[in-house]
């Protein structure tokens with residue numbers, strides 16, 4: 001289709017936005033509004049098509065994601081007047097058991113997305129605020145929802161269930177998996193690069209502030225480390241990752257409220273909780289504190305553990321792919337992870353790894369190892385173009 005497409009990505013306290021024109025896959029303008037909902041000032045950053053800053057700075061308090069969208073529209077309009085938004089693509093965290101593909105949003109779909117809020121109470125409301133605001137601002141535009149969970153709907157039922165009474169599965173208590181927009185992009189990029197490898201057994205390590213692994217066979221999700229919520233699996237920036245549910249029962253029995261528990265598990269755990277220093281990998285790698293070193297070691301070990309588990313589920317491994325902030329940029333983490341997977345026949349080429357090259361495996365590696373920068377926005381953009 002021709003015309004401008006707006007892509008929205010609503011995080012818990014941020015809104016990322018970008019505008020694409022015609023067939024272009026580089027945004028004409030993109031930006032971020034941060035500290036949404038904070039009592040003090042929010043912040044806006046805007047970049048042009050070359051990634052150069054257009055404007056940046058503090059703005060007044062921004063109450064919610066709807067208000068943030070209005071600020072974003074105003075700021076983009078200042079630099080690029082005369083935009084006509086023909087379609088809007090929304091990143092939506094949760095599509096529940098049924099949404100296995102992008103969907104055009106009408107009142108009925110919006111109501112279905114609202115009904116899924118209990119499954120992602122910290123995130124879904126922000127996506128919905130963005131949807132409501134965009135539908136009001138651009139009533140004639142096609143609005144497409146793209147889900148973080150949808151890519152995993154190909155998982156076999158066995159990998160979707162927990163070993164609790166069956167009725168809970170029907171009531172929606174099951175493994176959904178997340179980071180699906182990223183995995184979808186990587187699966188496509190691998191198919192383009194090497195169709196034969198893409199048809200094999202692949203594990204993608206999406207290592208950002210949030211982190212998970214996805215086992216793919218023939219480009220489709222077979223299993224993933226995140227489950228019912230985005231807390232499970234790998235240790236993350238501030239999230240705990242895999243934990244014995246008995247710990248949660250113990251803390252609740254000792255008088256912790258569910259709100260306190262949620263805050264601890266989502267915001268105070270992971271790298272931050274273990275190190276007491278930071279949730280940011282760069283800071284931890286530079287820190288001399290032994291607690292920071294231990295947090296990094298825990299992170300690496302959780303990845304190796306996850307790769308071992310998923311390799312068993314795939315019946316072997318043909319390729320390991322690193323992506324997202326840590327996976328794309330940290331030679332050190334990749335090196336440590338691959339050292340922990342030596343037993344699996346993973347061998348790194350140190351020089352290629354140092355430069356974050358595309359292929360970083362050594363010639364004698366039994367497993368291909370790649371670094372592929374993810375583009376979740378492109379998964380959404382392509383879905384919008386396909387639908388509009």
Ligand code: ADP
Nearest residue numbers: 207208209210279280281282324325326329330
């Ligand atoms: P999000 O999940 O918020 O999208 P990102 O994918 O941007 O997060 O990843 C953020 C993480 O990537 C942070 O922990 C940051 O420290 C880490 N990171 C970015 N660049 C590097 C680098 N050069 N070395 C190590 N870690 C890095």
